Amino acid sequence: MSEQSKEKQPTFEEKLADLETIVNQLEQGDVPLESALDQFQKGVNLSKDLQKTLENADQTLAKLMSDDGKEVAFEKPAGDESHD
Template identity: 70%
Template sequence: MATPTFEEKLEKLETIVSQLEQGDRPLESALSDFQVGIGLVKDLQATLKDAEDTLAKVMDDDGNLTDLELTND
């Protein structure tokens, strides 16, 4: 089985959130879904952090990697 893509994980998280917002699930199922959702959030955050780290490096004219300073505006 292939590892789910970022988009697939995000879609699964959105489904879980939607189901939890409806509030009609048994407590045990809701707690289980919540735990799965937390795991997905952590995976998605790690993927985004990796992407940010990759984008923070750029090649200079000589082909060398240089760090790009990111600002939080």
């Protein structure tokens, strides 16, 4: 394992707080363009990570909530046309 993978990964809540901070900074509009672009890119990456975490949680819940103990097929919500 690399040194980075041994480091504690941020929790879902920490990532969400980081994303909220970025959004607030960008909404204020007083961030230099280069910094705003960097922050925007970081925000997009955080958003993708958070979405993936939520999808995994949904899949886990669907499996746990199956009446007969078998895995249940997970379907994305209607209108979700995102491509990873």
